[in-house]
Amino acid sequence: MDGNRRYSKQHNLIEGEGHRVGFTSLMSMLKYCYELGVKYVTIYAFSIENFKRSPEEVQSLMDLMEEKIKGLINEESIVNQYGVRVYFIGNLKLLSKPVRLAAERAMDATGKNSRAVLSICIAYTSTDEIFHAVLESCEEKRDKKDEKSVIDVTDIERHMYMGVTPDPDIIIRTSGETRLSNFLLWQSGDCLLYSPPVLWPEIGFRHLVQAVLDFQKHFCYINNQKKIGSEV
Numbered sequence: 001m002d003g004n005r006r007y008s009k010q011h012n013l014i015e016g017e018g019h020r021v022g023f024t025s026l027m028s029m030l031k032y033c034y035e036l037g038v039k040y041v042t043i044y045a046f047s048i049e050n051f052k053r054s055p056e057e058v059q060s061l062m063d064l065m066e067e068k069i070k071g072l073i074n075e076e077s078i079v080n081q082y083g084v085r086v087y088f089i090g091n092l093k094l095l096s097k098p099v100r101l102a103a104e105r106a107m108d109a110t111g112k113n114s115r116a117v118l119s120i121c122i123a124y125t126s127t128d129e130i131f132h133a134v135l136e137s138c139e140e141k142r143d144k145k146d147e148k149s150v151i152d153v154t155d156i157e158r159h160m161y162m163g164v165t166p167d168p169d170i171i172i173r174t175s176g177e178t179r180l181s182n183f184l185l186w187q188s189g190d191c192l193l194y195s196p197p198v199l200w201p202e203i204g205f206r207h208l209v210q211a212v213l214d215f216q217k218h219f220c221y222i223n224n225q226k227k228i229g230s231e232v
């Protein structure tokens, strides 16, 4: 969700307002996704790197997160309207207690929803996720005194925070940026990156449709290549 602060500046809004408008865009995009039948959506809401922003900005973002996470479990929220199970993904120990508790409550409250899955990456970076997964895999081997003492890829994947969802088909990053910024590096090997030239608060239905069309074009090409036996 790139570009919230630039949107604030461009529209002479007070600092932090861009993130509020960004949250409204997020809710609209989720509604479009669920209406189109997208079952898994993962959002990059706050990276471990984001903790390096000014203490005031971090605090105001955490306050916003707490407020919005609590709102997610209201009866009329999109999450409940569409039967969405929510996961918070990342190094949740790094969050303040109120945000962590709100996240845990939202995961509990939506635990029985099964029509779609929303994974919210918060205090997340991909390298941190991979490091934790490798560490936990090694500890598991050590504790179980497994005769097969070497870890393999399936061990690491079982311990990924993202183990609750399949690998993504499309990553959408706004404001024309084509960097992954430490997001889903392990999971995005075969993924389309779509980068519309708008700030996150300006994203709309047409961008989602374009992303899906690009994806379909890309995979038609790959499937045709497979049919004629070429290397992809």
Ligand SMILES: CC(C)=CCC/C(C)=C/CC/C(C)=C/COP(=O)(O)OP(=O)(O)O
Pocket (backbone or CB within 6 Å): 001, 002, 003, 004, 005, 006, 007, 019, 020, 022, 023, 026, 045, 046, 050, 061, 064, 065, 068, 069, 120
């Ligand atoms: C509960 C829940 C899911 C809440 C989400 C709240 C929300 C909209 C968070 C976005 C935070 C963020 C760092 C956005 C990136 O824009 P930026 O600050 O990097 O903007 P810039 O690219 O213009 O600097």
